[in-house]
Amino acid sequence: MSFFESLLVLLAAAVLLLQVSRRLKAPYPALLAAAGVCFALVPGLPKISMEPHTALALFLAPVLVDAAFDFPVADVRKMWRPLFALAIVAVILSAAAVAWLGVAMVGLPIAAALALGAIVAPPDAAAATAILTSVRLPRGSVAVLKGESLLNDASALLLFSAALAFQARGGIDAALAVKLTLAAPGGVILGIVLARVLRFVNPFVTGTLGGNMAEFVACFGAWIIAERLGLSAVLCLVAFAMTIARTAGLRTPPRMRIHSFAVWTSSVFLLNVLAFLLMGLQARTIVADMPRDRLMEAAVFAAAVVGCLVVVRMVWVLTYIRLSQIFPRLRGDAYPTPSLRHGVLVGWCGMRGLVTLATAFALPADFPQRDLIVLTAFAVVLATLVLQGLTLSPLVHLLGLDGENGLDEELARTRADMAGAALKALEGKTGAAADHWRYRFAAVPTTIPTRAGELEARRTLGLKALRRQRERLEELRDSQAVGADAFLVLQEELDFEEVSISREDERQIEEN
Structure with a gap:
């Protein structure tokens, strides 16, 4: 079977599994990863391998740009304290705890233990928010989860880079320390600069199919430039996408924006599907090559890592909330004090996903204990997606956090405000065209419905x-x-x- 035929079979199976996951209300990444393991048993399927840095760029870059484009800079400013607690402190605590387990339980070298900790430390909040689409949550909690998913990748990949450099050099010298220190701010500055440069290119391609191609070229190009300069590619892309989103609103034709969103949504989803399938294929190969006693040791270790990650995140989130209740400056002034119920929910949203898989892919082939690290990462992703993913919606109902999130009322209020601005723009205009648009905008409700039923009745009619x-x-x-x-x-x-x-x-x- 050729590579193209194998890929076609995998994608066809993925379509079927996606239907199964939706009907079972199970996280589709878990089913896809398990299917990848099964596909590896099929005779005739070619071995699919990928260069480590290519895997990181291919699977992570579009996902980061797509998520960062929709996340407002203003929310980062408002929520920087809880975001710092989750995206930086929680990642460091989780990575340190897992690294200690790796050294204590299976004798991993320091560099390998740090690499494993960095790989499994960042939760994939996108997985949580996707599962939570069936319930209405307070938007503050959802915003924190989305913001965390953007920034924790950067901190985890910096730790991962440090672990690889530590292994290659046998330690960390002054030059490496300076490089790692400059990686984060340098990545942000580079992303902003590249976004400004793209502003001069966009007018030539906006409104064309080539414009969508240019978006992907810019996405992967920004990642590669940051990597070549030794800067944080994650923060570069986050700053790049946020800057574009902030400045491109009035410059982008509506048709281009609608088309672009559709293309990016489909592309990112396809990459997610391929990543989980490929990880399953690789995990099956590793399992087949492991002796039975080594496999049992790996299973016990993976279970310990999963338990460690769940406990560390939950304890830290609840501790932070308690501290923020005592010291209000820890939570900032933009949002009220989060309750322990919200803390339990955020603490349980610790599913690992694409970042963990792609980073595990990126380990060099000769890295110490690579098979154990990759297998553990795969087990962590599967276990957290199943354990936490299947119980997240019931937990929301149990905590009493599902209900109206205020979005419909905010939309109605803003639409009325926008209609008022449009009517002011038409003042003094006469003629049939002006009357047409004046009637159209005057029909927008100027009062905010007090019941959700009123909004639904308008939609239904x-x-x-x-x-x-x-x-x-x-x-x-x-x-x-x-x-x-x-x-x-x-x-x-x-x-x-x-x-x-x-x-x-x-x-x-x-x-x-």
């Missing part, structure tokens, strides 16, 4: 009217009263109109 328009358009097409070109244009208009009145969760295409 609008969707019913649009449905009848679609049926009539189909009838006209079938009777050849409207041609194919006109049909496609009108169908697209109805699509945009329906999306505009749908709920936020109905506009998004999610697997969980």
